[in-house]
Amino acid sequence: MLTTRLTKRLGISHPIIQAPMAFAAGGRLAAAVSSAGAWA
Known part of the structure; x- marks a missing residue:
């Protein structure tokens, strides 16, 4: 799992x-x- 500000904000892996x-x-x-x- 990659943790970035984007993944934390959107709750995605x-x-x-x-x-x-x-x-x-x-x-x-x-x-x-x-x-x-993914998000489309």
């Missing part, structure tokens, strides 16, 4: 956050990222 990509990838990428446990 890994600081992985997806940037907005609606026009490039649609909702499928956001769904995949969320399913993997």
Whole structure:
């Protein structure tokens, strides 16, 4: 587990956050990222 200010603030184990990509990838990428446990 990596502990940073971001992980503490959001209550997450890994600081992985997806940037907005609606026009490039649609909702499928956001769904995949969320399913993997990251913030989309």
